[in-house]
Structure formats: C-alpha cells, structure tokens
Amino acid sequence: MSRWEGDEVTENSAAARHRVVIVDDHEMFRAGVKHEIGPATAIVGEAGDVDEAVRVIGETLPDLVLLDVHLPGGGGTEVIRQVHVRHPEVKFLALSVSDVAEDVIGVIRAGARGYVTKSISGPELIEAIDRVATGDAVFSPRLAGFVLDAFSGSIDVASIDEDLDRLSARERDVLRLIARGYSYREIARELFISVKTVETHVSSVLRKLQLSNRHQLAQWANDRKLV
Numbered sequence: 001m002s003r004w005e006g007d008e009v010t011e012n013s014a015a016a017r018h019r020v021v022i023v024d025d026h027e028m029f030r031a032g033v034k035h036e037i038g039p040a041t042a043i044v045g046e047a048g049d050v051d052e053a054v055r056v057i058g059e060t061l062p063d064l065v066l067l068d069v070h071l072p073g074g075g076g077t078e079v080i081r082q083v084h085v086r087h088p089e090v091k092f093l094a095l096s097v098s099d100v101a102e103d104v105i106g107v108i109r110a111g112a113r114g115y116v117t118k119s120i121s122g123p124e125l126i127e128a129i130d131r132v133a134t135g136d137a138v139f140s141p142r143l144a145g146f147v148l149d150a151f152s153g154s155i156d157v158a159s160i161d162e163d164l165d166r167l168s169a170r171e172r173d174v175l176r177l178i179a180r181g182y183s184y185r186e187i188a189r190e191l192f193i194s195v196k197t198v199e200t201h202v203s204s205v206l207r208k209l210q211l212s213n214r215h216q217l218a219q220w221a222n223d224r225k226l227v
Contacts, residue, residue: 018133021045021060023053023079024068024095029118033066033095036122041129049073054082057090064133067112069096069103075169077110084111093132095125102164104143114138166208174201178214179221 020041022030025048034043044060047053050073057065057079065083069076080092094107094115104115113132116125117140128138167175170191177187184202188195202214211217 018042018064018129019044019060019062020129021047021053021057021062021065023047023057023065023071023076025049025071033125037126037129040126050075050078050082053079057083058087061087062090064091064093064129066095066129067092067107069094069098069107070169070173072169075172076107076112080107080110080112091132093128093138095120099140099143104139106164115143116140117143167205171201171205171208174198175205175217175221178202179218181218 018041020037020043022033022043023046024030024033027048030046030048034046037043044062045056047056048071050071053065053067053071065079067076067079071079076092076094076096083090092107092112094104094112095118096103096115097118098104099117107115114128114137116128116138120128120140131138164172173191174187177190182190184195184198187193187198191198202217205217206212209217209220211220
C-alpha cells in the first residue's frame with residue numbers, strides 16, 4: 001500500500017521533518033498549498049515577491065522552498081540566485097502553472113532541484129517535497145523531457161536563456177500576450193497596467209531582442225514555445 005493511499009498523511013511521515021517556505025504572488029494559492037501540505041510539513045514562512053522571498057528565506061533558512069517561476073521583482077530564478085550566494089544549502093522545488101521548456105530549463109539552471117506544475121495533487125506534492133529535501137530531483141513527467149532534451153542538445157539552452165534573461169518578468173508577460181494576439185488595450189486590462197506602460201514594455205522588448213515589430217515578437221515567442 002502506498003504511504004499516500006487514501007490521501008492520509010501521518011506525523012511520522014518523512015516529510016514531517018521538513019521546514020518549508022512558500023513563495024507565490026497569489027495569496028489565495030499560498031493558502032491552498034498551506035492547507036494541503038500543512039499537516040505533513042513545518043511551514044516557516046511565505047512570500048509574494050522576490051525581495052520578500054529572499055528576506056524570509058534568509059531569516060528562516062528552510063529545508064526547502066516551494067517557488068513559483070513568475071514573481072514580481074525578477075522571477076523565481078532571481079530568488080534562487082540571491083539565496084544561493086549566501087545559503088547554497090537551501091533546496092528549491094519549482095511549483096508553477098507554466099509548463100514551457102524555457103521556464104523549466106531556466107529555473108533548473110539557476111539551481112532548483114525539481115519542477116512540478118500546479119495540477120499536482122496534495123499527496124504528490126508532499127512526496128515531491130520529501131524527495132527534493134532529501135536530495136532527489138523531481139519533475140512532472142512531461143517536464144522531465146525538457147531537461148533531457150537540454151542535456152542531449154536538442155534544445156539550445158545557452159542561446160535561449162541568454163535572450164530571455166535580458167527580459168524582466170513583466171516584459172515576458174507582455175511578450176506572451178503579444179504572441180497570443182492580444183491588443184495593447186487587452187494586455188493592459190489583463191496585467192492591470194496602463195496602455196502606455198504596455199507600449200513602453202513592448203518597445204523595451206523590441207530593443208533588447210533586436211526585433212522590429214509585433215509580428216517578429218510573436219514569431220520569436222512561438223519559436224521558443226513561450227505561448
């Protein structure tokens with residue numbers, strides 16, 4: 001019988017000893033995660049952006065950080081980079097709605113030990129926390145293929161990441177919506193920013209990627225499966 005059969009978690013489970021920080025910019029999602037994993041872990045902190053995450057992790061030094069990829073202030077990769085400068089022993093498990101190859105590869109290159117999507121069940125997440133905290137690497141099945149492709153050379157990781165690293169998290173959000181055919185006004189409404197701010201982000205992305213127009217932006221994003 002699986003130790004998670006019937007979704008039962010006991011205080012004696014392996015994950016019960018792990019101290020966890022949850023980093024996600026959606027408060028309701030953090031609350032849901034705490035409800036799911038709370039009986040089996042010691043949740044020692046939470047954060048909603050990069051600066052807050054770095055501070056909380058530095059203060060609590062958890063065994064593991066559950067980390068969203070897209071965060072205000074620079075994204076999950078920036079959290080990992082800043083924390084690992086001083087605390088390389090802290091382990092990161094990415095928990096994100098995104099399942100695009102570039103997000104998976106980028107956060108793993110930064111130093112995360114695993115990547116699972118938000119469709120994961122509570123018991124599966126608890127098991128993933130336990131495995132990563134004790135030294136294993138854990139990936140949702142489809143995402144593992146991206147990592148294998150990166151190591152085999154099927155994905156040109158260096159060139160893709162170099163391009164993406166030029167863009168801020170908000171610029172990436174705008175880029176994805178441009179690629180999906182959104183108008184500037186629709187992007188502004190979706191991201192709760194002004195149309196002028198959207199125009200500023202688009203101009204910045206065009207300059208950084210050395211592209212000329214929206215059509216080229218959309219093609220660039222589609223080629224990298226960012227849509």
